[in-house]
Amino acid sequence: MTEGVARFWREIPHRYRLLGSKCDSCGRVFFPPRVLCPECRRKGNISRVALSGKGKIYSYTIVKDGANGFERQVPYVIALIKLEEGPLVAGQIVDCSPDEVEVGKPVELVFRRVSEDGEEGIIYYGYKFRLAEEEN
Amino acid sequence: MRKVYVVGVGMTKFGELWERSFRDLFVEAGIRAIEDAGVDGKEIEALYIGNMSAGLLVKQEHVASLIADHSGLASLHIPATRVEGGDASGALALVQGFSSIASGMYDVVVVGGVEKMSDVMAEKASEVLATTLDQEWEAFFGMTYASAYALMAKRHMHEFGTTEEQMALVSVKNHSNGSKNPMAHFRFEVSLEKVLSSPIVSYPIKLLESHAVSDGASALVLCSEKKAKEFESPVEISGIGQASDYIALHDRDNIVSMASTIEASKRAYEMSGVKPEEVDVAEVHDCFTISEIIAIEDLGFFKKGKGGQATEDGDTEIGGKVAINTSGGLKARGHAPGATGIAQVCEIVLQLRGEAEKRQVDNAEIGLTHNLGGSGGTCVVSILRRRR
Numbered sequence: 001m002t003e004g005v006a007r008f009w010r011e012i013p014h015r016y017r018l019l020g021s022k023c024d025s026c027g028r029v030f031f032p033p034r035v036l037c038p039e040c041r042r043k044g045n046i047s048r049v050a051l052s053g054k055g056k057i058y059s060y061t062i063v064k065d066g067a068n069g070f071e072r073q074v075p076y077v078i079a080l081i082k083l084e085e086g087p088l089v090a091g092q093i094v095d096c097s098p099d100e101v102e103v104g105k106p107v108e109l110v111f112r113r114v115s116e117d118g119e120e121g122i123i124y125y126g127y128k129f130r131l132a133e134e135e136n
Numbered sequence: 137m138r139k140v141y142v143v144g145v146g147m148t149k150f151g152e153l154w155e156r157s158f159r160d161l162f163v164e165a166g167i168r169a170i171e172d173a174g175v176d177g178k179e180i181e182a183l184y185i186g187n188m189s190a191g192l193l194v195k196q197e198h199v200a201s202l203i204a205d206h207s208g209l210a211s212l213h214i215p216a217t218r219v220e221g222g223d224a225s226g227a228l229a230l231v232q233g234f235s236s237i238a239s240g241m242y243d244v245v246v247v248g249g250v251e252k253m254s255d256v257m258a259e260k261a262s263e264v265l266a267t268t269l270d271q272e273w274e275a276f277f278g279m280t281y282a283s284a285y286a287l288m289a290k291r292h293m294h295e296f297g298t299t300e301e302q303m304a305l306v307s308v309k310n311h312s313n314g315s316k317n318p319m320a321h322f323r324f325e326v327s328l329e330k331v332l333s334s335p336i337v338s339y340p341i342k343l344l345e346s347h348a349v350s351d352g353a354s355a356l357v358l359c360s361e362k363k364a365k366e367f368e369s370p371v372e373i374s375g376i377g378q379a380s381d382y383i384a385l386h387d388r389d390n391i392v393s394m395a396s397t398i399e400a401s402k403r404a405y406e407m408s409g410v411k412p413e414e415v416d417v418a419e420v421h422d423c424f425t426i427s428e429i430i431a432i433e434d435l436g437f438f439k440k441g442k443g444g445q446a447t448e449d450g451d452t453e454i455g456g457k458v459a460i461n462t463s464g465g466l467k468a469r470g471h472a473p474g475a476t477g478i479a480q481v482c483e484i485v486l487q488l489r490g491e492a493e494k495r496q497v498d499n500a501e502i503g504l505t506h507n508l509g510g511s512g513g514t515c516v517v518s519i520l521r522r523r524r
Contacts, residue, residue, distance in 0.1 A: 011272060031386075032273045038382075059294070059391065061286030062339035063278065068263045070278040072376050074397060078283050078338075080386055088386035098339075101295045126277070 003117050008124060015126035018109060020087065022049040028119055031087040052108025053127065055083040062098040069115040077101050100110040108132040137238045138491070140369035142520065144173025145482040150321040150350040150470030151174040153324075158194045158252040159206045163336050165353035165475070166207050166248060169470065173367065174356035177208060180357075181242040183216040184232040186249035187474035192264045194252050209256060222268035222509030223423070225249060226354065226477025227516030231378050232459035233358045234518075243363045248355035249475035265473070268510030270384035282346060282424060283338040284511040288391045289426035295392055295441065298429065300340055302444030304331040306425035307345050307467055309453055314464020319471030319479075321348040324430030345425040350470030354478035356485075366524075371485045375408025375519035377401060381511040392441075396515035397434035402515040403505075406437075412436030415458055416500040417487045419480035421508040428452075431506050432460060435517070442465040459497045462487060477507035477516060488522040 013019040014033055021033035024045040028037060031051055037044030061077035063070070070076065075095040079101070093101055094112065107129040114124045146168025148161055156164070162185070170177065185203050190196045204216035219228040226249030233247035253261045265281040274284065280441035292298045308328050314320040326344055334344035364370040379399035382388050388395065405411065412435060420435070422428035429443035437458050438446040446452060452460040463469040466476060484503035486492045503520045 059287045059291040061283045061290060061341075062336070063280060063283050063286075064335065064339070064524065067266060067275065067278045067280045067282065068259055073278065076278060077462070078277065078279050078287070080287055080391070090274050090279055090384070090386050103290070105140045124276070128277075 003121060005122055008122060016111065017028040018051045018053050020049050020051045020085070020129055021046050029085045031083065031088055031089050039096065051083055051085050054132065055107060057083045057093070057101065057103050057105050057107060058088055059103060060093065068080040079129065081107055094128045100121050100131060106132045108133060138240055139361040139372045140234050141359055141361065141364040141374060142356050142481065142485050143176065143359050143364060143367040144169040145369050146170070146172050146484050147354035147475070147479050147484045148352050149319045150348065150352035150472055152254045152409065153351040154254065156351070158190060158196060158250065159202060161252060161353035162203045162248060162250040162353060163206050165250070165355040166246060169246065169248070169355035169357050175244060175357055178212065179244045179245050180209065180214060181269050182214055182236055182245045183209065184229040184245065184247045185216065185218045186216055186227070186229035186477060188220060188223055188225045188251055189264050189267065189473070190252070192267070193261070194255050196371050197276040198212045220512040223471065223473035223476060224473040224507045224509030224514040224516055226479070227372055227507035227518070228378070228477070228514070229503065230356070230477060230481060230518060231376060231516055234244070234376050235356055237360050241333040243360045244357050246355055246356060247478065248353060249262060249478040250353035251472040251474040252351050253349050253472065256352050258349070273386070274384050280338060282341050284385060285424040285426055286338040286341045287385060288430065289424070292392045292426060292430065293340065296444070298444035300332065302448050303340070303345060303425040303429065304328055304342070305447050306422060306428045307331045309447070310461050310467040311420060313454065313462050313495055314468025317464050317469055320464040320468050321350045322464070324462065328467045330410070332374065338430055341424050341426070347423045347471035348468065349468035350472040352470060352472030352475045352479065352480055354475045356478055356481055369489050370523055372523055373518055375404035375406070375410060375520045376516070377403025377407065378516045379403070381513050383510065386510055392466045393430060393434050394508070394512035394515065396512050397431060397508070397517070399519040400515040401435050401506070405518050408521070410502055410517040410519050413505045415461055415502050417459045417484060417497045418506065419461055419465065419483050420506040422467050423460055423471060423508070425467070427508070430463065435504065435506060454495060454497055462495045462497060463490060480505040480507060481518065481520070486522060
Protein backbone atom coordinates (compact mmCIF):
# COMPACT_ATOMS: atom_id res chain seq x y z
CA MET A 1 0.00 0.00 0.00
CA THR A 2 1.58 3.26 -1.07
CA GLU A 3 -1.20 5.76 -1.74
CA GLY A 4 -3.37 7.70 0.68
CA VAL A 5 -7.11 7.18 0.49
CA ALA A 6 -8.28 10.80 0.31
CA ARG A 7 -6.84 11.37 -3.15
CA PHE A 8 -9.12 8.66 -4.53
CA TRP A 9 -12.10 9.29 -2.21
CA ARG A 10 -12.51 12.92 -3.27
CA GLU A 11 -12.99 11.89 -6.91
CA ILE A 12 -15.65 9.24 -6.20
CA PRO A 13 -18.66 11.25 -7.47
CA HIS A 14 -16.87 11.87 -10.77
CA ARG A 15 -15.43 8.40 -11.23
CA TYR A 16 -18.47 6.44 -10.02
CA ARG A 17 -21.30 8.57 -11.46
CA LEU A 18 -19.63 10.64 -14.19
CA LEU A 19 -20.54 13.85 -12.41
CA GLY A 20 -19.11 16.68 -14.48
CA SER A 21 -19.39 20.43 -14.34
CA LYS A 22 -20.93 23.12 -16.49
CA CYS A 23 -20.33 26.80 -16.99
CA ASP A 24 -23.72 28.50 -16.70
CA SER A 25 -22.33 31.61 -18.42
CA CYS A 26 -21.27 29.99 -21.71
CA GLY A 27 -23.01 26.62 -21.45
CA ARG A 28 -19.87 24.56 -21.92
CA VAL A 29 -19.84 21.16 -20.19
CA PHE A 30 -16.66 19.79 -18.62
CA PHE A 31 -15.54 16.31 -17.83
CA PRO A 32 -13.41 15.85 -15.80
CA PRO A 33 -15.07 18.67 -13.83
CA ARG A 34 -13.36 22.04 -13.66
CA VAL A 35 -13.71 24.72 -11.01
CA LEU A 36 -12.83 27.47 -13.49
CA CYS A 37 -14.19 27.81 -17.03
CA PRO A 38 -11.23 28.21 -19.44
CA GLU A 39 -13.31 30.55 -21.64
CA CYS A 40 -15.12 32.73 -19.10
CA ARG A 41 -12.60 32.33 -16.26
CA ARG A 42 -13.70 34.51 -13.32
CA LYS A 43 -16.82 35.68 -15.18
CA GLY A 44 -18.02 32.07 -15.40
CA ASN A 45 -20.34 30.32 -12.99
CA ILE A 46 -19.70 26.62 -12.50
CA SER A 47 -22.38 24.16 -11.47
CA ARG A 48 -22.45 20.36 -11.32
CA VAL A 49 -24.04 18.25 -14.00
CA ALA A 50 -24.57 14.49 -14.31
CA LEU A 51 -23.55 13.07 -17.67
CA SER A 52 -25.27 10.25 -19.53
CA GLY A 53 -22.19 8.13 -20.15
CA LYS A 54 -23.27 7.68 -23.75
CA GLY A 55 -21.05 8.66 -26.61
CA LYS A 56 -19.04 7.60 -29.63
CA ILE A 57 -15.46 6.44 -30.04
CA TYR A 58 -13.29 9.38 -31.16
CA SER A 59 -10.00 7.49 -31.16
CA TYR A 60 -8.60 4.33 -29.56
CA THR A 61 -5.49 2.30 -28.99
CA ILE A 62 -4.90 -1.32 -28.03
CA VAL A 63 -2.36 -1.33 -25.21
CA LYS A 64 0.02 -4.30 -25.28
CA ASP A 65 2.70 -2.86 -23.01
CA GLY A 66 0.47 -2.09 -20.05
CA ALA A 67 0.87 0.54 -17.40
CA ASN A 68 2.03 -0.53 -13.92
CA GLY A 69 -0.90 -2.20 -12.21
CA PHE A 70 -2.55 -3.02 -15.54
CA GLU A 71 -0.18 -5.78 -16.69
CA ARG A 72 -2.76 -8.53 -16.17
CA GLN A 73 -5.32 -6.68 -18.30
CA VAL A 74 -3.28 -6.59 -21.54
CA PRO A 75 -4.25 -6.27 -24.26
CA TYR A 76 -6.71 -3.57 -23.21
CA VAL A 77 -8.34 -0.79 -25.17
CA ILE A 78 -7.96 2.85 -24.16
CA ALA A 79 -10.23 5.21 -26.02
CA LEU A 80 -11.29 8.81 -26.15
CA ILE A 81 -15.08 8.92 -26.09
CA LYS A 82 -17.01 11.89 -27.44
CA LEU A 83 -19.86 12.14 -24.93
CA GLU A 84 -23.34 13.16 -26.04
CA GLU A 85 -23.03 16.28 -23.87
CA GLY A 86 -19.86 17.38 -25.68
CA PRO A 87 -16.72 16.59 -23.71
CA LEU A 88 -14.20 13.91 -24.60
CA VAL A 89 -13.37 11.41 -21.87
CA ALA A 90 -10.54 8.88 -21.68
CA GLY A 91 -11.31 5.36 -20.54
CA GLN A 92 -11.13 1.67 -21.29
CA ILE A 93 -13.49 -0.16 -23.62
CA VAL A 94 -14.32 -3.61 -22.23
CA ASP A 95 -16.56 -6.64 -22.78
CA CYS A 96 -15.48 -7.06 -26.39
CA SER A 97 -12.57 -8.19 -28.50
CA PRO A 98 -10.23 -5.29 -29.32
CA ASP A 99 -10.84 -6.12 -33.00
CA GLU A 100 -14.46 -5.00 -32.66
CA VAL A 101 -13.48 -1.46 -31.65
CA GLU A 102 -13.75 1.17 -34.38
CA VAL A 103 -13.76 4.96 -34.53
CA GLY A 104 -17.37 6.19 -34.56
CA LYS A 105 -18.98 3.21 -32.79
CA PRO A 106 -21.43 4.07 -29.98
CA VAL A 107 -20.53 3.16 -26.39
CA GLU A 108 -22.12 3.34 -22.96
CA LEU A 109 -20.69 3.62 -19.46
CA VAL A 110 -20.19 0.65 -17.15
CA PHE A 111 -18.93 0.63 -13.56
CA ARG A 112 -15.87 -1.54 -13.02
CA ARG A 113 -12.76 -2.25 -11.01
CA VAL A 114 -9.98 -0.15 -12.59
CA SER A 115 -6.85 -1.23 -10.71
CA GLU A 116 -5.56 -1.75 -7.20
CA ASP A 117 -2.80 -0.38 -5.03
CA GLY A 118 -0.77 -3.56 -4.52
CA GLU A 119 -2.03 -6.48 -2.41
CA GLU A 120 -2.89 -4.48 0.68
CA GLY A 121 -3.93 -1.11 -0.72
CA ILE A 122 -7.35 0.07 -1.78
CA ILE A 123 -9.10 -1.18 -4.89
CA TYR A 124 -9.83 1.57 -7.37
CA TYR A 125 -13.24 1.54 -9.05
CA GLY A 126 -14.55 3.79 -11.77
CA TYR A 127 -16.08 4.02 -15.21
CA LYS A 128 -15.22 2.05 -18.29
CA PHE A 129 -17.19 1.79 -21.52
CA ARG A 130 -18.68 -1.00 -23.60
CA LEU A 131 -19.96 -1.09 -27.15
CA ALA A 132 -23.64 -0.14 -27.38
CA GLU A 133 -26.38 -0.76 -29.90
CA GLU A 134 -26.44 1.62 -32.83
CA GLU A 135 -29.28 4.13 -32.28
CA ASN A 136 -31.56 4.88 -35.20
CA MET B 137 15.88 42.94 -26.15
CA ARG B 138 19.51 41.94 -26.62
CA LYS B 139 20.63 39.27 -29.08
CA VAL B 140 21.69 35.90 -27.67
CA TYR B 141 24.31 33.53 -29.09
CA VAL B 142 25.37 29.93 -28.57
CA VAL B 143 29.16 29.80 -28.36
CA GLY B 144 29.70 26.35 -26.91
CA VAL B 145 27.96 22.97 -27.15
CA GLY B 146 28.62 19.71 -25.36
CA MET B 147 26.84 16.47 -24.66
CA THR B 148 27.46 12.97 -23.43
CA LYS B 149 26.76 10.05 -25.65
CA PHE B 150 23.13 9.07 -25.04
CA GLY B 151 22.53 5.47 -23.97
CA GLU B 152 22.36 3.10 -21.05
CA LEU B 153 25.38 4.51 -19.29
CA TRP B 154 25.59 2.10 -16.37
CA GLU B 155 28.96 3.30 -15.13
CA ARG B 156 28.01 6.95 -14.80
CA SER B 157 25.81 8.58 -12.19
CA PHE B 158 23.32 11.41 -12.55
CA ARG B 159 25.88 13.96 -11.39
CA ASP B 160 28.72 12.54 -13.52
CA LEU B 161 26.61 12.89 -16.66
CA PHE B 162 26.06 16.59 -16.36
CA VAL B 163 29.66 17.35 -15.42
CA GLU B 164 30.85 15.62 -18.61
CA ALA B 165 28.45 17.56 -20.85
CA GLY B 166 29.12 20.85 -19.05
CA ILE B 167 32.89 20.56 -19.36
CA ARG B 168 32.57 19.74 -23.06
CA ALA B 169 30.45 22.84 -23.65
CA ILE B 170 32.82 25.08 -21.73
CA GLU B 171 35.84 23.67 -23.55
CA ASP B 172 34.06 24.00 -26.89
CA ALA B 173 33.43 27.68 -26.14
CA GLY B 174 36.82 28.23 -24.55
CA VAL B 175 35.43 30.13 -21.56
CA ASP B 176 36.73 30.02 -18.04
CA GLY B 177 34.49 28.76 -15.23
CA LYS B 178 34.77 32.14 -13.54
CA GLU B 179 33.04 33.80 -16.50
CA ILE B 180 29.82 31.82 -15.96
CA GLU B 181 27.26 34.03 -14.27
CA ALA B 182 24.32 31.64 -13.96
CA LEU B 183 23.28 28.04 -14.56
CA TYR B 184 19.88 26.73 -15.68
CA ILE B 185 19.29 22.97 -15.63
CA GLY B 186 16.44 21.11 -17.28
CA ASN B 187 15.48 17.94 -15.50
CA MET B 188 12.21 16.03 -15.67
CA SER B 189 12.19 13.70 -12.75
CA ALA B 190 15.32 13.16 -10.69
CA GLY B 191 13.02 12.80 -7.69
CA LEU B 192 11.40 9.65 -9.05
CA LEU B 193 14.36 8.33 -11.06
CA VAL B 194 17.29 8.80 -8.66
CA LYS B 195 15.45 10.05 -5.55
CA GLN B 196 17.25 13.36 -5.73
CA GLU B 197 15.63 16.76 -5.66
CA HIS B 198 17.49 20.05 -5.22
CA VAL B 199 19.19 19.19 -8.46
CA ALA B 200 20.57 22.61 -9.41
CA SER B 201 22.69 22.93 -6.30
CA LEU B 202 24.02 19.39 -6.73
CA ILE B 203 25.00 20.06 -10.33
CA ALA B 204 26.59 23.45 -9.71
CA ASP B 205 28.52 21.90 -6.84
CA HIS B 206 29.87 18.93 -8.79
CA SER B 207 30.58 21.12 -11.80
CA GLY B 208 33.11 22.92 -9.61
CA LEU B 209 31.04 26.08 -9.27
CA ALA B 210 30.13 25.88 -5.58
CA SER B 211 32.85 28.28 -4.46
CA LEU B 212 31.65 30.84 -7.02
CA HIS B 213 28.13 30.74 -5.55
CA ILE B 214 26.47 31.48 -8.89
CA PRO B 215 22.67 31.29 -9.11
CA ALA B 216 21.73 27.76 -10.21
CA THR B 217 18.13 26.91 -11.08
CA ARG B 218 16.40 23.70 -12.10
CA VAL B 219 13.43 24.01 -14.43
CA GLU B 220 10.85 21.31 -15.14
CA GLY B 221 8.32 20.85 -17.93
CA GLY B 222 8.22 17.10 -18.43
CA ASP B 223 10.41 16.11 -21.34
CA ALA B 224 10.51 19.76 -22.48
CA SER B 225 12.56 20.61 -19.39
CA GLY B 226 15.77 21.07 -21.40
CA ALA B 227 14.25 23.60 -23.75
CA LEU B 228 12.73 25.41 -20.78
CA ALA B 229 16.24 25.85 -19.41
CA LEU B 230 17.18 27.33 -22.78
CA VAL B 231 14.29 29.80 -22.53
CA GLN B 232 15.43 30.84 -19.05
CA GLY B 233 19.04 31.30 -20.13
CA PHE B 234 17.96 33.17 -23.24
CA SER B 235 15.75 35.53 -21.23
CA SER B 236 18.45 36.23 -18.68
CA ILE B 237 20.85 37.39 -21.39
CA ALA B 238 18.28 39.11 -23.60
CA SER B 239 17.15 41.14 -20.58
CA GLY B 240 20.67 42.37 -19.89
CA MET B 241 20.93 40.60 -16.56
CA TYR B 242 23.88 38.37 -17.56
CA ASP B 243 26.45 38.13 -20.36
CA VAL B 244 27.48 34.47 -20.04
CA VAL B 245 25.31 31.61 -18.80
CA VAL B 246 25.34 27.84 -19.07
CA VAL B 247 22.09 26.03 -19.83
CA GLY B 248 21.84 22.28 -19.81
CA GLY B 249 19.78 19.24 -19.19
CA VAL B 250 20.27 15.84 -17.64
CA GLU B 251 18.32 12.66 -17.03
CA LYS B 252 19.31 9.31 -15.57
CA MET B 253 16.73 6.75 -16.69
CA SER B 254 18.61 3.48 -16.19
CA ASP B 255 18.94 3.55 -12.39
CA VAL B 256 15.36 2.25 -12.22
CA MET B 257 13.81 -0.78 -13.91
CA ALA B 258 12.24 -0.27 -17.34
CA GLU B 259 8.67 -0.46 -15.96
CA LYS B 260 9.44 2.34 -13.53
CA ALA B 261 10.97 4.47 -16.31
CA SER B 262 7.75 4.06 -18.32
CA GLU B 263 5.67 5.01 -15.31
CA VAL B 264 7.76 8.14 -14.80
CA LEU B 265 7.25 9.18 -18.43
CA ALA B 266 3.51 8.70 -17.93
CA THR B 267 3.61 11.21 -15.05
CA THR B 268 3.80 13.87 -17.76
CA LEU B 269 0.16 12.97 -18.53
CA ASP B 270 -2.84 13.88 -16.34
CA GLN B 271 -2.50 11.39 -13.48
CA GLU B 272 -6.11 11.55 -12.31
CA TRP B 273 -7.91 11.34 -15.64
CA GLU B 274 -5.54 9.66 -18.10
CA ALA B 275 -2.92 7.53 -16.32
CA PHE B 276 -5.45 6.42 -13.66
CA PHE B 277 -7.35 4.45 -16.34
CA GLY B 278 -4.25 2.75 -17.73
CA MET B 279 -3.12 5.29 -20.32
CA THR B 280 0.64 5.18 -20.93
CA TYR B 281 2.91 7.73 -22.57
CA ALA B 282 2.90 5.58 -25.73
CA SER B 283 -0.87 5.13 -25.73
CA ALA B 284 -1.45 8.89 -25.57
CA TYR B 285 0.47 9.18 -28.83
CA ALA B 286 -1.24 6.06 -30.19
CA LEU B 287 -4.60 7.85 -29.76
CA MET B 288 -3.23 10.72 -31.84
CA ALA B 289 -1.87 8.27 -34.43
CA LYS B 290 -5.17 6.42 -34.83
CA ARG B 291 -7.08 9.68 -35.23
CA HIS B 292 -4.50 11.01 -37.74
CA MET B 293 -4.93 7.79 -39.74
CA HIS B 294 -8.72 8.17 -39.55
CA GLU B 295 -8.82 11.81 -40.67
CA PHE B 296 -6.01 11.94 -43.22
CA GLY B 297 -5.36 8.38 -44.32
CA THR B 298 -1.87 8.39 -42.82
CA THR B 299 -0.54 4.83 -43.04
CA GLU B 300 1.41 2.60 -40.69
CA GLU B 301 4.09 2.39 -43.40
CA GLN B 302 4.46 6.19 -43.51
CA MET B 303 4.86 6.32 -39.74
CA ALA B 304 7.38 3.47 -39.81
CA LEU B 305 9.42 5.35 -42.43
CA VAL B 306 10.07 8.09 -39.84
CA SER B 307 11.88 5.48 -37.77
CA VAL B 308 13.79 4.14 -40.79
CA LYS B 309 15.03 7.67 -41.59
CA ASN B 310 15.91 8.56 -38.02
CA HIS B 311 17.82 5.32 -37.49
CA SER B 312 19.70 5.98 -40.72
CA ASN B 313 20.66 9.45 -39.45
CA GLY B 314 21.47 8.13 -35.98
CA SER B 315 23.80 5.52 -37.43
CA LYS B 316 26.00 8.46 -38.53
CA ASN B 317 25.98 10.19 -35.13
CA PRO B 318 28.72 9.14 -32.67
CA MET B 319 26.63 10.47 -29.76
CA ALA B 320 23.53 8.45 -30.65
CA HIS B 321 22.05 5.78 -28.41
CA PHE B 322 21.17 3.49 -31.33
CA ARG B 323 23.79 3.59 -34.07
CA PHE B 324 22.26 1.12 -36.49
CA GLU B 325 19.87 1.19 -39.41
CA VAL B 326 16.50 -0.54 -39.46
CA SER B 327 14.46 -1.67 -42.47
CA LEU B 328 10.82 -0.80 -43.04
CA GLU B 329 9.93 -4.49 -42.65
CA LYS B 330 11.74 -4.68 -39.34
CA VAL B 331 9.92 -1.64 -37.95
CA LEU B 332 6.53 -2.90 -39.10
CA SER B 333 7.09 -6.37 -37.68
CA SER B 334 8.42 -5.18 -34.31
CA PRO B 335 6.15 -5.83 -31.30
CA ILE B 336 3.17 -3.54 -30.82
CA VAL B 337 3.52 -1.32 -27.76
CA SER B 338 0.16 0.39 -28.10
CA TYR B 339 -1.56 -0.08 -31.47
CA PRO B 340 -0.71 1.41 -33.94
CA ILE B 341 2.63 2.27 -32.30
CA LYS B 342 5.33 -0.37 -32.49
CA LEU B 343 8.47 -0.87 -30.44
CA LEU B 344 10.73 0.38 -33.25
CA GLU B 345 8.63 3.53 -33.52
CA SER B 346 9.22 4.43 -29.89
CA HIS B 347 11.92 6.71 -28.50
CA ALA B 348 15.02 5.27 -26.90
CA VAL B 349 14.99 5.44 -23.09
CA SER B 350 18.35 7.06 -22.54
CA ASP B 351 20.68 8.41 -19.93
CA GLY B 352 22.38 11.56 -21.04
CA ALA B 353 23.26 15.18 -20.49
CA SER B 354 23.76 18.19 -22.71
CA ALA B 355 24.93 21.75 -22.21
CA LEU B 356 25.32 25.06 -24.02
CA VAL B 357 27.27 28.22 -23.31
CA LEU B 358 25.10 31.23 -24.16
CA CYS B 359 26.32 34.81 -24.34
CA SER B 360 25.38 38.33 -25.29
CA GLU B 361 26.31 39.97 -28.60
CA LYS B 362 29.04 42.05 -27.00
CA LYS B 363 30.64 38.91 -25.61
CA ALA B 364 29.99 36.84 -28.76
CA LYS B 365 32.51 38.94 -30.71
CA GLU B 366 35.27 37.14 -28.76
CA PHE B 367 34.27 33.76 -30.24
CA GLU B 368 35.02 32.11 -33.55
CA SER B 369 31.68 30.81 -34.80
CA PRO B 370 28.78 32.02 -32.68
CA VAL B 371 25.30 30.85 -33.68
CA GLU B 372 22.48 33.29 -33.02
CA ILE B 373 19.25 32.21 -31.33
CA SER B 374 17.22 34.50 -33.55
CA GLY B 375 13.83 33.41 -32.24
CA ILE B 376 12.40 31.47 -29.35
CA GLY B 377 8.81 30.63 -28.48
CA GLN B 378 7.25 28.73 -25.63
CA ALA B 379 3.61 27.73 -25.28
CA SER B 380 1.39 25.64 -23.07
CA ASP B 381 -1.85 23.79 -23.78
CA TYR B 382 -4.42 21.63 -22.01
CA ILE B 383 -2.36 18.89 -20.35
CA ALA B 384 -4.85 16.12 -21.19
CA LEU B 385 -5.85 15.03 -24.68
CA HIS B 386 -9.56 15.00 -23.76
CA ASP B 387 -9.65 18.76 -23.21
CA ARG B 388 -8.28 19.69 -26.65
CA ASP B 389 -10.28 20.67 -29.72
CA ASN B 390 -8.48 18.04 -31.74
CA ILE B 391 -5.62 15.58 -31.30
CA VAL B 392 -4.22 15.61 -34.83
CA SER B 393 -2.29 18.79 -34.22
CA MET B 394 -0.77 20.44 -31.18
CA ALA B 395 -1.82 23.98 -30.37
CA SER B 396 1.33 24.35 -28.25
CA THR B 397 3.54 23.64 -31.27
CA ILE B 398 1.56 26.01 -33.48
CA GLU B 399 1.73 28.85 -30.92
CA ALA B 400 5.36 28.32 -29.89
CA SER B 401 6.51 28.20 -33.51
CA LYS B 402 4.44 31.26 -34.44
CA ARG B 403 6.20 33.21 -31.67
CA ALA B 404 9.63 31.95 -32.70
CA TYR B 405 9.04 32.66 -36.40
CA GLU B 406 7.80 36.17 -35.62
CA MET B 407 10.74 36.98 -33.36
CA SER B 408 13.28 35.78 -35.92
CA GLY B 409 11.54 36.93 -39.10
CA VAL B 410 12.19 33.46 -40.52
CA LYS B 411 9.55 31.62 -42.56
CA PRO B 412 9.02 27.86 -42.29
CA GLU B 413 10.18 27.33 -45.88
CA GLU B 414 13.53 28.97 -45.08
CA VAL B 415 14.46 26.36 -42.46
CA ASP B 416 17.22 24.04 -43.70
CA VAL B 417 17.43 21.62 -40.79
CA ALA B 418 15.21 20.86 -37.79
CA GLU B 419 15.31 18.69 -34.72
CA VAL B 420 11.74 17.79 -33.78
CA HIS B 421 10.32 15.86 -30.84
CA ASP B 422 9.80 12.39 -32.33
CA CYS B 423 9.06 10.53 -29.09
CA PHE B 424 6.94 8.31 -31.34
CA THR B 425 6.90 8.39 -35.14
CA ILE B 426 3.44 10.04 -35.25
CA SER B 427 4.83 12.89 -33.20
CA GLU B 428 7.32 13.80 -35.94
CA ILE B 429 4.55 13.70 -38.56
CA ILE B 430 2.30 15.98 -36.50
CA ALA B 431 5.22 18.31 -35.69
CA ILE B 432 6.38 18.83 -39.29
CA GLU B 433 2.81 19.80 -40.17
CA ASP B 434 2.28 22.11 -37.19
CA LEU B 435 5.67 23.79 -37.74
CA GLY B 436 4.48 24.79 -41.22
CA PHE B 437 6.89 22.61 -43.23
CA PHE B 438 4.03 20.61 -44.73
CA LYS B 439 0.26 21.01 -44.96
CA LYS B 440 -1.89 19.45 -42.22
CA GLY B 441 -2.41 15.81 -43.01
CA LYS B 442 0.47 15.64 -45.48
CA GLY B 443 3.30 14.83 -43.04
CA GLY B 444 3.08 11.11 -43.72
CA GLN B 445 3.19 11.61 -47.48
CA ALA B 446 6.12 14.05 -47.16
CA THR B 447 8.01 11.42 -45.17
CA GLU B 448 7.25 8.79 -47.80
CA ASP B 449 8.40 11.17 -50.54
CA GLY B 450 11.78 11.66 -48.83
CA ASP B 451 11.18 15.37 -48.20
CA THR B 452 12.44 15.05 -44.61
CA GLU B 453 15.66 13.22 -45.39
CA ILE B 454 19.09 14.83 -45.48
CA GLY B 455 19.10 16.40 -48.96
CA GLY B 456 15.28 16.66 -48.94
CA LYS B 457 13.15 19.78 -48.63
CA VAL B 458 13.96 20.15 -44.93
CA ALA B 459 16.23 17.71 -43.11
CA ILE B 460 14.41 16.47 -40.02
CA ASN B 461 16.22 14.90 -37.07
CA THR B 462 19.69 14.59 -38.54
CA SER B 463 20.92 13.52 -35.09
CA GLY B 464 18.65 10.48 -35.20
CA GLY B 465 16.02 12.23 -33.10
CA LEU B 466 14.52 10.84 -29.93
CA LYS B 467 14.20 7.53 -31.77
CA ALA B 468 17.90 6.89 -32.40
CA ARG B 469 19.99 9.70 -30.87
CA GLY B 470 17.87 8.96 -27.84
CA HIS B 471 15.56 10.54 -25.30
CA ALA B 472 17.08 11.52 -21.97
CA PRO B 473 14.06 13.72 -21.19
CA GLY B 474 15.67 16.67 -19.37
CA ALA B 475 18.62 16.63 -21.77
CA THR B 476 16.73 16.20 -25.03
CA GLY B 477 15.84 19.84 -25.73
CA ILE B 478 19.43 20.96 -25.28
CA ALA B 479 20.82 18.02 -27.27
CA GLN B 480 18.60 19.20 -30.14
CA VAL B 481 20.30 22.61 -30.02
CA CYS B 482 23.73 20.92 -29.93
CA GLU B 483 22.89 19.14 -33.20
CA ILE B 484 21.60 22.28 -34.92
CA VAL B 485 24.69 24.26 -33.87
CA LEU B 486 26.95 21.54 -35.31
CA GLN B 487 24.94 21.64 -38.54
CA LEU B 488 25.16 25.43 -38.80
CA ARG B 489 28.90 25.36 -38.13
CA GLY B 490 29.33 22.67 -40.79
CA GLU B 491 30.66 20.18 -38.23
CA ALA B 492 28.03 17.44 -38.50
CA GLU B 493 30.35 15.17 -40.50
CA LYS B 494 28.57 12.31 -42.32
CA ARG B 495 25.12 13.72 -41.56
CA GLN B 496 25.92 17.30 -42.62
CA VAL B 497 23.20 19.21 -44.46
CA ASP B 498 24.82 21.16 -47.31
CA ASN B 499 25.23 24.83 -46.54
CA ALA B 500 22.78 24.80 -43.62
CA GLU B 501 22.12 28.38 -42.55
CA ILE B 502 18.87 28.28 -40.56
CA GLY B 503 17.92 25.58 -38.07
CA LEU B 504 15.00 24.93 -35.76
CA THR B 505 14.41 22.90 -32.60
CA HIS B 506 11.07 21.62 -31.31
CA ASN B 507 10.79 20.09 -27.83
CA LEU B 508 7.55 18.79 -26.29
CA GLY B 509 6.52 18.07 -22.74
CA GLY B 510 4.27 15.06 -22.24
CA SER B 511 1.61 14.80 -24.93
CA GLY B 512 2.07 18.46 -25.90
CA GLY B 513 1.05 20.41 -22.81
CA THR B 514 4.34 22.28 -23.17
CA CYS B 515 6.27 23.19 -26.31
CA VAL B 516 9.39 25.21 -27.02
CA VAL B 517 10.58 26.12 -30.51
CA SER B 518 13.87 27.86 -31.15
CA ILE B 519 15.31 29.19 -34.40
CA LEU B 520 19.05 29.36 -34.85
CA ARG B 521 21.06 31.17 -37.53
CA ARG B 522 24.62 31.02 -38.65
CA ARG B 523 26.18 34.44 -38.23
CA ARG B 524 26.96 35.83 -41.67
